[in-house]
Each structure stands twice: as C-alpha cells, then as structure tokens.
Amino acid sequence: MKIRRDYTRMALERRQSRTPLFDALRNYVKEGVMSFHVPGHKHGKGLPEFTRFVGRNVMNIDLTIMPDLDSIYKPHGAIKSAQDLAAEAFDADYAHFLSNGTTAGVQCMLFTTLGPGDKFIVPRNAHKSVISAMILTGAEPVYIQPYVDDYLGIAMALTADEVRQAVRQHPEAKAIFVINTTFYGMAPELERIVEIAQDYEIPVLVDEAHGAHLKFHPSLPMSAMEAGADMAALSTHKLLGSMTQSSLLLTRGDLVDHDYTKTTLNLTQTTSPSYPLMASLDVARKQMFFRGQEMLTQTINLSNWARYEINNNVPGLYVYGNDMVGQPGCYEYDPTKLCVNVRALGISGFEMERLLRQGFHIQVDLSDLYNVLAVVTMADTKETVRYLVHALTEIARKYQVQDVREKPIELPPLPAIAYLPREAFYAETKRVPIEQARGKIVAEMLMAYPPGIPLICPGEILTQDIIDHVRMLKEADAQIYGTEDPNAEYIKIIR
Numbered sequence: 001m002k003i004r005r006d007y008t009r010m011a012l013e014r015r016q017s018r019t020p021l022f023d024a025l026r027n028y029v030k031e032g033v034m035s036f037h038v039p040g041h042k043h044g045k046g047l048p049e050f051t052r053f054v055g056r057n058v059m060n061i062d063l064t065i066m067p068d069l070d071s072i073y074k075p076h077g078a079i080k081s082a083q084d085l086a087a088e089a090f091d092a093d094y095a096h097f098l099s100n101g102t103t104a105g106v107q108c109m110l111f112t113t114l115g116p117g118d119k120f121i122v123p124r125n126a127h128k129s130v131i132s133a134m135i136l137t138g139a140e141p142v143y144i145q146p147y148v149d150d151y152l153g154i155a156m157a158l159t160a161d162e163v164r165q166a167v168r169q170h171p172e173a174k175a176i177f178v179i180n181t182t183f184y185g186m187a188p189e190l191e192r193i194v195e196i197a198q199d200y201e202i203p204v205l206v207d208e209a210h211g212a213h214l215k216f217h218p219s220l221p222m223s224a225m226e227a228g229a230d231m232a233a234l235s236t237h238k239l240l241g242s243m244t245q246s247s248l249l250l251t252r253g254d255l256v257d258h259d260y261t262k263t264t265l266n267l268t269q270t271t272s273p274s275y276p277l278m279a280s281l282d283v284a285r286k287q288m289f290f291r292g293q294e295m296l297t298q299t300i301n302l303s304n305w306a307r308y309e310i311n312n313n314v315p316g317l318y319v320y321g322n323d324m325v326g327q328p329g330c331y332e333y334d335p336t337k338l339c340v341n342v343r344a345l346g347i348s349g350f351e352m353e354r355l356l357r358q359g360f361h362i363q364v365d366l367s368d369l370y371n372v373l374a375v376v377t378m379a380d381t382k383e384t385v386r387y388l389v390h391a392l393t394e395i396a397r398k399y400q401v402q403d404v405r406e407k408p409i410e411l412p413p414l415p416a417i418a419y420l421p422r423e424a425f426y427a428e429t430k431r432v433p434i435e436q437a438r439g440k441i442v443a444e445m446l447m448a449y450p451p452g453i454p455l456i457c458p459g460e461i462l463t464q465d466i467i468d469h470v471r472m473l474k475e476a477d478a479q480i481y482g483t484e485d486p487n488a489e490y491i492k493i494i495r
C-alpha cells in the first residue's frame with residue numbers, strides 16, 4: 001500500500017522547526033565578531049561578576065539592533081521571520097514580539113482602536129495597563145461589573161449577555177475589551193461575544209496575559225484567535241516558558257489596520273529590545289508547536305490529580321473545578337490554575353501563602369483573603385505537585401475545620417464618573433486622607449484582592465460605601481493598591 005504523505009503538514013512542520021532569531025544570534029556569536037557597539041559589557045566581559053553567575057551565553061546574546069539581528073522598530077529580517085512563524089503557530093494574521101511585557105500589548109490594542117473621547121466596553125476587573133492606556137488615549141470606559149463568586153470571593157469573566165446589553169446601550173462603542181482567562185482561570189464565552197461584536201462591527205480586544213497556552217490544548221478554554229477576536233495580547237512569559245517580559249501581540253481580520261498597529265506599537269515599545277527575551281520567545285513558540293499538546297496534557301493531569309487529592313483528602317481546603325462551569329462568568333476554566341480556597345480553615349490566603357513559604361519553601365503566584373493561587377505548568381512533575389499537596393495537607397491538619405456560612409462579599413455600587421480618567425490624571429490635585437475624600441473626584445485608583453476589581457478609578461466620585469469597604473479590607477489585612485501613598489491612607493483628589 002502506498003503511504004500518502006501530507007505535504008502541507010510536512011511543509012508546516014519544516015517551517016515551524018526553524019528558530020530564525022535564535023539562530024541569527026547564535027551565528028553572530030559563533031562568528032566571533034569584534035564588538036564596537038552597545039551593550040557596553042561586550043559579551044559579558046565588562047561585567048565579570050554577573051557573567052560568572054548568569055552564564056556566558058546569556059551575555060553573548062545580549063546584543064542590540066544591527067543588520068544581522070534586525071530591528072524591532074521596522075522588522076524585515078530575523079525578527080520578522082520569527083514573528084511570521086509565531087503568527088502561523090498562534091492562528092493569527094500578524095504577530096509582534098513585545099519585550100516590555102503584555103502591558104505594551106494592551107496599550108497598543110487601545111491606542112489602535114480608540115481616540116480621545118471614544119467609548120469602549122470593558123470589564124471593571126481589567127488590569128491596570130488598561131487604566132494607563134485610558135489615561136494616554138483619553139478614551140471613555142463603559143464598565144461592566146463582573147459577577148463575584150460569593151464563596152471564592154473572586155471576580156468572574158464577562159458573560160455574553162452582559163456584553164450584548166452593553167453594546168445595545170452603547171452601539172457607538174469603538175472596541176470591546178475582554179479578559180481570557182482571568183487571573184484565576186475563568187474563561188468567558190468568547191466565540192459568542194465575538195459574534196455579538198461582529199454584528200456591530202466592533203473590534204474585540206483580548207487580554208490573554210493568562211492565556212498564551214490556550215491554543216495548544218483542546219481541553220483548555222478557546223483562545224482569542226480561535227474565537228475570531230481581532231487583537232490579543234499574550235504573556236508568553238507567564239505560561240509558555242519564554243523569559244519574563246517577553247510577550248506577543250496578535251492581530252487578525254480587517255477591522256484593525258495592521259500598518260497603524262505597527263505605528264501605535266512604536267509609540268511605547270522600546271527601541272532597544274532584549275534579544276535574550278525575544279529569542280526565548282522564538283524557541284518557546286517552536287516548543288509549543290511540536291510538544292505543546294503533550295506537555296499540556298501532562299500539566300493538566302498533574303493539576304487535576306492535585307485538585308482531586310486536595311478536594312477529597314484534605315479537610316478544610318477546596319479547589320474549584322468542573323463544578324464552576326456554567327456558573328455566571330465561568331463558561332470554561334483553565335485547570336492548570338489551582339485556586340486553593342482556605343476559608344474553612346479560618347485563616348486567610350495571605351496567611352497560607354506565608355506558611356507555605358516559611359515552612360515548606362513554596363512560593364505561590366497570588367494570595368487573597370480566601371485563596372492561594374498555585375500555577376502548575378509544563379515545568380512541573382509528579383514530585384513537585386505531590387510536595388505542594390503534602391505541604392497543604394500538613395498545614396491544614398493544624399487547623400480545625402470550620403463551618404463557613406456563605407458570607408457574600410457585597411461590593412459597593414459603581415461610583416459615578418465625573419471626569420474621564422485622562423482628565424482626572426492631568427487635573428490639579430491634592431492629597432487628602434481617604435476618610436475626608438467623600439464626595440470628591442479622585443485622581444487615583446483603589447483596588448484590592450479580593451475580588452481584584454478597582455473600587456474606584458481616576459475621575460470617579462468617592463462614596464461613603466467605598467470608604468467603608470476599604471476600611472473593612474484593611475482590617476482584614478488585604479493590600480490596597482493604586483495610590484501613590486503606599487499605605488493607601490491618603491488619596492489624590494481633584495482640587
């Protein structure tokens with residue numbers, strides 16, 4: 001019998017097995033070119049103490065823009081080829097390497113689609129990079145307050161109904177911003193949201209800081225590009241193995257002007273990108289293309305094993321899983337995120353984080369009042385996950401399990417918007433104690449976990465409900481973020 005070969009697949013694999021940027025760097029080093037360019041450490045020789053620790057190769061490839069290595073400002077060589085391969089692997093039309101994090105990608109998505117005064121629909125639990133982009137663009141947010149799960153105390157993803165309602169009320173909106181998945185792994189019904197947006201020809205911008213791996217496994221939530229979204233910013237450095245601060249901006253379709261995207265990207269993107277970061281992204285893309293599914297299958301299995309063990313054998317701890325699917329704001333979830341709820345032990349997530357770190361040398365990704373979030377990745381093994389479960393078991397056995405009544409977290413109502421974030425940011429301000437700022441327009445944000453939703457944003461009017469809520473959170477030991485005052489006792493208000 002003749003063996004039929006799939007030549008298209010073979011050509012694709014041949015292309016994806018290349019790492020053009022990593023290769024260009026290795027070739028440059030191999031050639032032994034004499035450096036009379038920056039960086040001044042010249043292959044690590046100018047900083048021997050550091051080079052001895054981090055290794056010669058990292059310093060060797062810490063290079064700069066030059067003809068052999070292409071330019072991020074106007075890619076046409078090795079960077080361009082690496083970006084094209086990334087676009088192909090992630091199902092996008094175009095990919096842009098980011099060497100200053102997903103923040104640059106989020107800002108670029110807003111710069112590309114919004115101008116001063118333009119409205120856009122955005123969940124209230126969006127990352128602070130969205131707030132900075134609003135300040136820079138002068139865009140006007142139409143907030144959707146996401147559901148908060150009573151027991152877990154966390155903000156959920158957007159629902160399609162919430163988006164439909166917002167678009168009906170604001171058909172003039174110039175973009176819809178969606179988070180896929182949330183920090184805690186909750187995924188929205190993205191395909192449906194894209195359909196709704198397409199009816200109004202509004203581009204969908206997706207914050208996939210926590211979703212770079214989604215595309216590579218069928219049992220993970222759907223990725224932005226698969227769902228037909230127009231733009232997505234992905235933290236490849238979080239869950240795909242590339243180095244911290246390397247991220248990707250993906251675009252597809254005709255709603256977004258590709259050349260203009262490059263222009264807006266260059267508004268904030270560095271002109272001196274880190275080549276080690278970008279090369280790690282080139283290699284991480286290749287690894288995911290060839291081994292993503294296999295590696296993620298192992299990751300998901302490990303995480304599900306831990307989830308089962310904790311839920312069945314560790315009294316007082318609870319990790320959500322399939323039971324959340326179908327709850328408001330959880331269309332799908334990412335099983336690699338182990339969100340361990342500690343409420344029934346009578347301790348806070350902050351305390352659990354401290355006990356794991358001090359007693360077991362384990363550092364988790366995030367903690368809040370009720371949960372610690374442990375991220376299981378393709379770097380984990382049965383041993384590491386077993387040790388995590390062991391540590392949690394040892395800690396939990398020291399506490400009496402309590403009967404936790406549902407204590408709903410009542411968020412204060414959304415405050416009224418008086419100024420656009422940009423107007424508030426640039427207005428003349430003064431700093432006052434939060435207690436004395438009732439009824440005033442603030443120029444800063446106040447945010448805390450739980451539930452990771454800003455209580456107030458620049459340009460909004462501070463209410464007594466919000467002041468009381470901040471006090472309650474502080475008494476419970478929660479960190480409040482957003483003010484220049486590190487203790488969040490003072491807030492800037494508009495004079």
Ligand SMILES: Cc1ncc(COP(=O)(O)O)c(C=O)c1O
Pocket residue numbers: 100101102103104106127129179183207209210235245247
């Ligand atoms: C939801 C979300 N969006 C965007 C970002 C920004 O990503 P980066 O830190 O890569 O700039 C983060 C960072 O944690 C995030 O959690």
